[in-house]
Amino acid sequence: MNILGIETSCDETSAAVLGGGKVLSNVVSSQRCHTDFGGVVPELASREHERLIVSIVEAAITEANIAKNDLDVIAATAGPGLIGAVMVGLCFAEGLAWALGKPFVPVNHVEAHIFSPFISDEAGHREPKGDFVSLTVSGGHTLLSVVRQDLSYEVIGRTIDDAAGEAFDKTGKMLGLGYPAGPVIDKLARDGDPAFHRFPRALTSGSQTSKSYKNNFDFSFSGLKTSVRTWLEGHDAEYAQEHLADLAASVQSAIVEVLVEKTIAAARLHQASAISVAGGVSANSGLRSAMQSACDKHGIELFIPALAYSTDNAAMIATMASLMIERGKYRVELNSYGVAPFARFDAARKGAR
Numbered sequence: 001m002n003i004l005g006i007e008t009s010c011d012e013t014s015a016a017v018l019g020g021g022k023v024l025s026n027v028v029s030s031q032r033c034h035t036d037f038g039g040v041v042p043e044l045a046s047r048e049h050e051r052l053i054v055s056i057v058e059a060a061i062t063e064a065n066i067a068k069n070d071l072d073v074i075a076a077t078a079g080p081g082l083i084g085a086v087m088v089g090l091c092f093a094e095g096l097a098w099a100l101g102k103p104f105v106p107v108n109h110v111e112a113h114i115f116s117p118f119i120s121d122e123a124g125h126r127e128p129k130g131d132f133v134s135l136t137v138s139g140g141h142t143l144l145s146v147v148r149q150d151l152s153y154e155v156i157g158r159t160i161d162d163a164a165g166e167a168f169d170k171t172g173k174m175l176g177l178g179y180p181a182g183p184v185i186d187k188l189a190r191d192g193d194p195a196f197h198r199f200p201r202a203l204t205s206g207s208q209t210s211k212s213y214k215n216n217f218d219f220s221f222s223g224l225k226t227s228v229r230t231w232l233e234g235h236d237a238e239y240a241q242e243h244l245a246d247l248a249a250s251v252q253s254a255i256v257e258v259l260v261e262k263t264i265a266a267a268r269l270h271q272a273s274a275i276s277v278a279g280g281v282s283a284n285s286g287l288r289s290a291m292q293s294a295c296d297k298h299g300i301e302l303f304i305p306a307l308a309y310s311t312d313n314a315a316m317i318a319t320m321a322s323l324m325i326e327r328g329k330y331r332v333e334l335n336s337y338g339v340a341p342f343a344r345f346d347a348a349r350k351g352a353r
């Protein structure tokens with residue numbers, strides 16, 4: 001089966017073809033038009049998706065070396081995301097499916113991230129044998145879930161304020177690192193001292209009210225922002241600049257430590273023998289190595305997507321559609337065109353699909 005996946009939920013315009021269960025192409029264009037604004041401007045994102053969608057989809061089909069009519073299914077992100085941005089990919093995909101007379105599959109972007117560690121390309125792929133704990137960390141979401149083989153999952157924790165990616169981006173912005181700051185902090189942190197300053201680890205065993213936070217799987221990152229701001233106000237700019245790498249390493253370790261501690265605790269509580277980490281922040285080298293060490297220590301198998309599939313991409317959308325069809329979660333013969341896009345994850349969970 002050849003599946004075309006389309007992703008436009010935020011600032012990546014992407015199209016991919018999955019053929020015979022393997023990624024045949026995955027074309028991603030990351031929008032540069034937001035750099036001067038320090039964050040994604042929704043209307044600009046939608047317009048940029050509109051400008052690029054046709055050529056990106058054509059490139060994905062060409063690279064996969066198939067004809068349009070060889071596509072069996074068209075899938076696209078239906079949410080959550082910036083609603084205007086989602087609309088561009090969703091409407092385009094439905095229009096294309098309708099024109100080609102092929103079934104359309106709406107995909108939940110967060111679910112696609114959850115299953116992205118199992119995208120299959122030439123490098124082959126592994127999958128956990130039983131239930132596993134998934135940490136999904138992106139610019140918009142921080143979720144801990146227990147995932148079952150039938151693709152059902154239970155969210156056991158989430159952020160109560162900022163997402164993990166947002167924590168990287170917003171503290172990085174204060175440090176003058178531009179947008180998105182996550183990858184820049186990652187790079188700088190490699191030469192910095194994570195013990196330079198101890199920023200807060202909220203809702204963990206290391207926080208002041210530690211006892212009450214045992215088995216609490218929610219996250220909070222807004223205090224970290226305040227703490228970075230307070231530190232910057234208390235030190236002169238030159239000193240901060242001299243210690244930029246140390247600050248980056250200290251911020252990164254505060255975020256990573258919380259993510260690792262909670263994910264391992266959740267896996268142990270739920271007796272899961274595997275953990276998967278996905279979403280843009282799973283590209284973070286500090287998180288990758290700390291999670292690997294913690295998993296090794298506890299005899300837990302770790303699944304993390306290849307870097308190309310950590311940040312937003314359409315290969316994960318096509319893969320999710322394929323899993324939904326294969327595991328009976330979606331009947332392609334329903335031919336459900338006219339899917340309403342959704343902006344928020346909870347709205348989707350409550351019945352949009």
Ligand code: KG4
Nearest residue numbers: 138139140165180182280281283284311312
């Ligand atoms: O999954 P994603 O591409 O888009 C959303 O669905 O949000 O995630 C983007 C987020 C941004 O906040 C970005 O700063 C962060 O992922 N990110 C990183 C790294 N690469 C991307 N954060 C830390 N370290 C990285 N290497």
Ligand code: ZN
Nearest residue numbers: 113138280312
């Ligand atoms: Zn995403």
